Amino acid sequence: MSKPHAIIIGAGFTGTATAHDLALRGFDVTVIERGDLCNGTSGRTHGLLHSGGRYAVKDQESAIECIDENNILRKIVPQVIEPNGGLFIALNESDLQYGEAFIEGCEACHIPLEELKPGEALRLEPNINPKLLTAFLIPDGTFDPLRLALSFAATAKKNGAKFRTYTEVKSLIVDGKGNVVGVNVMDRRLNKSQEWRADIVVNATGAWAGEITEMAGAHVPVKPTPGVMVAYEQRFIQRAINRLNKPGDGDIVLPQRRMVVVGTTSFEIDNLDYVPVLENHAKLMLERGAELIPAIANAKMRGKYMATRPLIGAGEGRSAARTFKCYDHKETDNVDGLVTITGGKATTLRAMAEKTADVVCSKLGIKAACMTKEVPLISYRRYYTMPN
Amino acid sequence: MSETKWNIILKIYRQKENEAPHYSEYKMEVDPDEYVLDAVERVWAFMDRSLCFRHACHHSTCGACGMRVNGVEKLTCITYIRDVTQDGATLKVEPLRNFPVISDLAVDMGSLYCRMDSVGARPVLPVTEAEIENPSNKWNPEDAKYIRLSDCIECGLCISACPSAATSSGYLGPAVLAGAQANGLKHDPALLELVDSEDGVWRCHSAFECTAVCPSFVDPARRIMNLRTQIVSERLSRLFRRKS
Known part of the structure; x- marks a missing residue:
């Protein structure tokens, strides 16, 4: 046959x-x-090899998919991965409160995590915001899309x-x-x-x-939902740095080659074949990225770009599974x-x-x-x- | 982005299989703070769906969008229109040289990828080997466990700009020799015969065009010079090893 x-x-x-x-x-x-x-x-993906931490509180099905696949990809295709882990860092009271649900969520989704004191986190990543209150180490990574x-x-x-x-x-x-x-x-x-x-x-x-x-x-x-990302010309970190809170705009900074990339936003569009990079979104990435890594405020921009996520199912933008x-x-x-x-x-x-x-x-x-x-x-x- | 708009003519090299090459011109309104790739992509999206070009990451990590912009090799995703033309002017975009054209601006970079594999150019390496001269990145011995993607994005700009590559299709070329240098002859002695050859480091005539166009801080020219030093030192030490 x-x-x-x-x-x-x-x-x-x-x-x-x-x-x-x-x-x-x-x-x-x-x-x-x-x-x-x-x-x-x-091609225009942010490049975060998710540990699942980002979804561990609200979207545990995705979180479990992420940690399982993260482990498999590290094994089958190490040649395109920066496997250095990630930090979720808390900068205020609201972040700290979210931390409790985060620990529970990660445990429920078998995502390994280790809590670090601010000093320990700063020793690992000297360029993160020194005012951090706590940090969690999780097995994030980055990849070349x-x-x-x-x-x-x-x-x-x-x-x-x-x-x-x-x-x-x-x-x-x-x-x-x-x-x-x-x-x-x-x-x-x-x-x-x-x-x-x-x-x-x-x-x-x-x-x-x-x-x-x-x-x-x-x-x-399927709901096409673009987001804007901005790359800066210095590798300030070795790990993915995430804001410890529910997913929002500009709350992930990734290392990639000699750059860091801040992402992302979430908006709706009509024409899929050409989506302009919205200037106010790029500006927001600078502000939000600098909250996590203050030196981004003075870094030289390398490039700004967008990618259109294919969201499915109920919910709008960030709340969609x-x-x-x-x-x-x-x-x-x-x-x-x-x-x-x-x-x-x-x-x-x-x-x-x-x-x-x-x-x-x-x-x-x-x-x-x-x-x-x-x-x-x-x-x-x-x-x-x-x-x- | 600025409020300013420029009217430019985008003059794009076109070539379909079995057709003579020619240029197509597109009148466009652009924001000078857009990238050249944005304008090329808009030609495809709104004006001419037959236009072929390569692009993927749009932030200089993938190396797909290398083109010649007004005769100079550029990674078009990070090249501002403001830096390469002016209001009312013509902006010429052509495919990279020294590679076969697949169609229009898209070239076949198979030879580069093949040679990168042949010298064992590492796609990822320990961060401590990345040679970043930056005081905030002083290394501790334990940092060697961190892995990062290498600087070279295999965009082919150096091959296109290299006058020696134009004279011999067998020349390994700047990116490949830089990949061999980063591995080091001490680490991989089998590389010696490959790079110490007519189409290896000795084909380079030190034009340094590769380093001038490299968008990714690889500095291939310096690496080729260093590889020559490594070759001479390896040859000498082999000579003395044989005698003793």
């Missing part, structure tokens, strides 16, 4: 991770991406997956019964239309998921042949791929176990050096 053919639309985090998972499970995989890898949300996706893509490619970049999906091919059987694409390198057929089409377009499902008359409740969901459109809209994976966050990309591949396998009646928890990823550089 010939291999089942899966088309994955989108080569961001979920698309590349799903390609890796399905290739390991014996699928013939074609990834279609309108630009190069990670040109949308994934593009190279994380490239590592999954390279390994998928080694196992036979094909990547068709600069190729934009124009419409879905639908059979007489309204089911999806392939995609019509425009190859932007050749300015030529092409038609690709598959046993299953996976919509891994994140914030853009609604634009793809609409082509088949299906629906996903950060977990992910895989939709089988046979169940949601009576459209067979199309599966959408969206929501979630970079840290949970592997788990999102596992869930999607499980749904795909069960739809096609294929029995194949997920292997991605164990298989180490190859050098991200191999993505560019292997023939397609």
